[in-house]
Amino acid sequence: MRPTIAVALEEGLRRLFFTAEQWRELEEAGELRICGIDPERLAKELADAEVVVTGWNTPRLEGELLAAAPRLKLVAHTGAALRFLVGDEVFARGIRVSQAGEAMAPAVAEVSLAFTLTLLHRIHRFDHALHSGAGWTRTKYGTLEASELRGSVIGVVGASRTGRAYMELVRALGGVLLLADPMVTAGQAAALGAELVPLDELLERSRIVALHAPAIPETRRLIGRRELGLMADGAGLVNTARSWLVDSDALLEELREGRLDGALDVYDEEPLPVSSPLRGLPNVLLTPHEAAGAVQVRRRQGRIVVDEIGRFLAGEPLRHEMTREILATTA
Structure with a gap:
């Protein structure tokens, strides 16, 4: 019998991730069950599924839903x-798990670089001033001095895939890199073109601090009121990783005072409320959690999923598997 592949994605996401060719490959690989994200329908379609394709809004696989899937062997x-x-319930049942995070790193790194350049050159402040009707001279000379990336000290918190891709871009444009990551040695940092330093030193020395650390218990509010206070006046914080890493209330206080600039793609509450005070601050650049939203990224994600399912069904090693141990130390 052909294997059953349940697709637990909203229709919009399914079309976003998979080209017509990729979808045909899935159809050739097994019998597709398009079940969306309704828990009852999903439970019904998982009854004989060996593989389930999941997305951001797929219900959590646990309890009754997991019990309804006795043949499930792969979460793609x-x-x-x-x-x-x-x-733990998924891993305890011997179900393997893969993800497509590798596809996102280049685009997120590019957005982090765009944020970095914007904050350095004060483009966000100029843009806000002109849109709000400020005078030309006041706009040109009434803000903090701009800086070029070449020679600027850029601090990177976390040598994740995205962090490494970001460092490569910054290094190519002449930025001076500092890195804080307890899992990296000085030699490894040097190979990435960065100086390994303690977090406090990084915060004190950096013109821009870019967050690329995982959202694990040890990094909860890694950047709090004390840490933000170590940053120099006029420095900028770039966060395309997780709001988990930052004390958002403390950051809002600093941004309201205008002492720091910020470029944010992630928030404690998403969608970001219309009433959020962040929306009205001239020193803050905001995007709606879309750093990985490039069309090429979505297609790569689909490609990874299709290929990973093909490898699994062929009995070949997975290339993007997430074990319980790996998950404990990553986002």
Whole structure:
């Protein structure tokens, strides 16, 4: 019998991730069951499924839903973050899990670089001033001095895949890199073109601090009121990783005072409320959690999922597997 592949994605996401060719490959690989994200329908379609394709809004696989899937052997996730979706119960049943986070790193790194350049050159402040009707002279000379990236000290918190891709871009443009990551040695940092330093030193020395650390218990509010206070006046914080890493209330206080600039793609509450005070601050650049939203990224995610399912069904090693141990130390 052909294997059954359940697709637990909203229709919009399914079309976003998979080209017509990729979808045909899935159809050739097994019998597809398009079940969406309704828990009752999903439970019904998982009854004889060996593989389930999941996305950001797929219900968590646990309890009754997992019990309804006795034949399930692979969770092929189209995204990167998995904590909301799987836990010990999945791994205890011997179900394998893969994800497509590798596809996102280049685009997120590019957005982090764009944020960095914007904050250095004060483009966000100029843009806000002109849109709000400020005078030309006041706009030109009434803000903090701009800096070029070449020679600027850029601090990177976390040598993740995205962090490494970002460092490569910054290094190519002449930035001076500092790195804080307890899992990296000085030699490894040097190979990445960075100086390994303690977090406090990084915060004190950096013109821009870019966050690329995983969202694990040890990094909860890694950047709090004390840490933000170590940053120099006029420095900028770039966060395309997780709001988990930052004390958002403390950051808002600093941004309101205008002492620091910020570029944020992630928030404690998403969608970001219309009433959020962040929306009105001239020193803050905001995007709606779309750093990985490039069309090429979505297609790569789909490609990874299709290929990973093909390898699994052929009995070949998975290339993007997430074990319980790996998940414990990553986002």
